[in-house]
Amino acid sequence: MEITVKEVDYVARLARLKLSGQEKDVFAGQMASILGYIGQLNTLDTTVVTPTSHALNVSNVMRDDVVRSTDLRQREQLLDNAPERDGDFFRVKKVIE
Amino acid sequence: MNEILGLSAAELAKKIRGKELSSAEVTAAFLDHTTACEPGIHAFVTRLAEDALQQAAVVDGKIKRGESVGALAGVPIAVKDNIMVAGARTTCSSKILENYIAPYDAHIITRLRAADAVFVGKTNLDEFAMGSSTENSAFGVTRNPWNREYIPGGSSGGSAAAVAARMAPLAIGSDTGGSIRQPAACCGVVGFKPTYGRVSRYGLVAFASSLDQIGPFSTTVEDTALLLSAIAGHDAGDSTSVNAPVPDYQAGLSRSIKGLKIGLPKEYFIAGVDREVDTAVKNAIEVFRKLGAEVREISLPHTAYAVAVYYILAPSEASANLARYDGVKYGFRAACDNLLEEYENTRGEGFGGEVKRRIMLGTYALSSGYYDAYYGKAQKVRTLVKQDFDRAFAEVDLIVTPTAPTTAFKIGEKSADPLQMYLSDIFTISCNLAGIPGISMPCGFSGNGLPIGMQMMAAPFAEETILRAGYQYQQQTAWHTKRPPLS
Numbered sequence: 001m002e003i004t005v006k007e008v009d010y011v012a013r014l015a016r017l018k019l020s021g022q023e024k025d026v027f028a029g030q031m032a033s034i035l036g037y038i039g040q041l042n043t044l045d046t047t048v049v050t051p052t053s054h055a056l057n058v059s060n061v062m063r064d065d066v067v068r069s070t071d072l073r074q075r076e077q078l079l080d081n082a083p084e085r086d087g088d089f090f091r092v093k094k095v096i097e
Numbered sequence: 098m099n100e101i102l103g104l105s106a107a108e109l110a111k112k113i114r115g116k117e118l119s120s121a122e123v124t125a126a127f128l129d130h131t132t133a134c135e136p137g138i139h140a141f142v143t144r145l146a147e148d149a150l151q152q153a154a155v156v157d158g159k160i161k162r163g164e165s166v167g168a169l170a171g172v173p174i175a176v177k178d179n180i181m182v183a184g185a186r187t188t189c190s191s192k193i194l195e196n197y198i199a200p201y202d203a204h205i206i207t208r209l210r211a212a213d214a215v216f217v218g219k220t221n222l223d224e225f226a227m228g229s230s231t232e233n234s235a236f237g238v239t240r241n242p243w244n245r246e247y248i249p250g251g252s253s254g255g256s257a258a259a260v261a262a263r264m265a266p267l268a269i270g271s272d273t274g275g276s277i278r279q280p281a282a283c284c285g286v287v288g289f290k291p292t293y294g295r296v297s298r299y300g301l302v303a304f305a306s307s308l309d310q311i312g313p314f315s316t317t318v319e320d321t322a323l324l325l326s327a328i329a330g331h332d333a334g335d336s337t338s339v340n341a342p343v344p345d346y347q348a349g350l351s352r353s354i355k356g357l358k359i360g361l362p363k364e365y366f367i368a369g370v371d372r373e374v375d376t377a378v379k380n381a382i383e384v385f386r387k388l389g390a391e392v393r394e395i396s397l398p399h400t401a402y403a404v405a406v407y408y409i410l411a412p413s414e415a416s417a418n419l420a421r422y423d424g425v426k427y428g429f430r431a432a433c434d435n436l437l438e439e440y441e442n443t444r445g446e447g448f449g450g451e452v453k454r455r456i457m458l459g460t461y462a463l464s465s466g467y468y469d470a471y472y473g474k475a476q477k478v479r480t481l482v483k484q485d486f487d488r489a490f491a492e493v494d495l496i497v498t499p500t501a502p503t504t505a506f507k508i509g510e511k512s513a514d515p516l517q518m519y520l521s522d523i524f525t526i527s528c529n530l531a532g533i534p535g536i537s538m539p540c541g542f543s544g545n546g547l548p549i550g551m552q553m554m555a556a557p558f559a560e561e562t563i564l565r566a567g568y569q570y571q572q573q574t575a576w577h578t579k580r581p582p583l584s
Binding site: 003007008011012014015016017018019023027030031033034035037038040041042044046049050051052053054055056058061063074077078080081082083084090092093094095 | 197198200201293294306307333336337339399401402404405406408409416420423424425426427428429430433435436437438439440441442444445446448450453454456457458460461464471473474475476477478479480481483515516519530531532533557
């Protein structure tokens with residue numbers, strides 16, 4: 001199993017992660033070693049096995065679409081956690097040129 | 098040592114309710130002791146001493162006025178710092194959430210408030226609960242109270258160390274691949290991961306949503322039952338929370354375990370296990386035999402694949418869950434000229450090495466062309482691991498194993514080799530993959546004075562079986578009464 005720095009670059013861009021040159025080198029080696037270990041799963045024949053996405057026999061939990069009361073103090077705290085707040089808005093960089 | 102610190106949570110609650118002790122003096126005793134030993138251990142990211150004393154005064158007032166109080170009235174409790182306590186910082190031991198103030202309570206915190214518990218602080222963890230040693234905290238490592246050169250386990254290392262060092266009689270942790278049980282084993286306390294869905298995760302910062310579960314730390318199994326009763330049950334705020342009745346976990350503890358069928362999976366008693374660990378667990382099994390349990394060997398044939406399955410599924414889920422840390426609505430932001438750079442730098446500077454490594458692994462496994470080979474394959478092998486347990490529980494009521502192949506390792510020993518670190522969870526991961534309940538409890542010490550943990554697992558929602566066996570074991574043994582030297 002080999003992971004190239006080019007592959008690390010590609011995955012880091014997908015993950016929106018800026019990595020240093022040194023991190024890229026280290027991750028390339030470590031990911032190769034971990035994925036190599038994970039390769040042992042291929043020794044199992046799973047052609048007739050159904051995948052498990054979680055351990056419960058529960059799916060599609062529904063609830064009524066109702067508005068619950070909003071605590072104004074909580075609303076303030078939510079907005080206050082923003083790196084940059086502008087009144088009742090989150091300030092971000094322009095998305096569309 | 099102040100005698101208050103030696104009492105269990107059940108004893109403290111009884112004495113506070115009976116006005117033999119006030120919550121104010123109990124809380125002050127634990128807070129003072131924490132001030133004395135915290136510098137050498139570093140179990141907490143944030144202490145909540147003032148708030149705790151205020152809560153204690155409120156409980157004392159209720160009792161004085163003869164009002165009814167909850168099951169944990171006035172009892173101090175520490176909470177892992179990935180669970181929200183309104184108004185307090187919730188950092189996940191990450192730079193990216195260093196200044197994040199929780200705007201609301203997690204569901205279990207609401208429940209604990211209703212039980213009149215007193216919150217003494219937020220405990221240290223591996224960043225975003227990713228790790229087995231608490232070395233991955235952005236705010237410094239937690240040290241094992243039994244020997245400060247050693248790790249306390251992880252990721253809930255702060256919670257385990259706090260209980261072991263009597264900085265709190267109870268603590269809350271979270272367990273995704275062993276993060277409650279492995280530190281409990283390393284620190285010589287009881288740590289319990291309930292069935293997936295038994296305890297609401299509303300307000301727990303998500304790591305791997307198909308595996309995460311919240312659970313208690315304590316020194317006695319009676320306290321585990323007490324705390325689990327306070328936090329278990331359905332919550333509409335977590336769609337994976339199961340709507341099933343919660344039994345009175347304390348009521349059944351004293352029932353005999355005569356005739357209980359215990360299975361020992363041969364895949365957990367292998368050459369890679371320390372001889373001292375193997376011997377301690379086998380001695381514990383003799384105790385169960387004397388109590389009338391029937392012990393037999395069983396097989397969980399896919400055990401060896403669990404770590405590989407986990408290190409695809411957990412990083413994949415984490416890479417999706419952690420996409421929310423983009424520097425927009427909360428957390429750290431690295432200011433840049435354009436939006437894409439801002440995202441990349443915020444995450445690159447805000448996350449630590451292990452978190453980045455797992456985001457990379459998860460993103461790789463989910464990326465176009467690799468999804469079926471990695472994620473799809475791991476989900477299928479997860480089915481095989483789960484089926485092993487289904488078959489075993491058709492034969493036995495309880496499975497007993499070592500919690501970890503070794504006792505705690507030295508700080509720094511495994512930090513350079515992630516794969517070796519991942520393999521320290523080899524015996525705890527299957528339990529999360531199968532969604533079943535599991536406990537770790539102290540069952541001996543190594544020659545160098547470090548605690549040894551025994552793991553017990555049962556079928557989904559058979560928490561009572563585990564607690565009953567654990568309680569009966571503690572009536573026969575004294576390992577849980579041992580305390581590290583405290584200064």
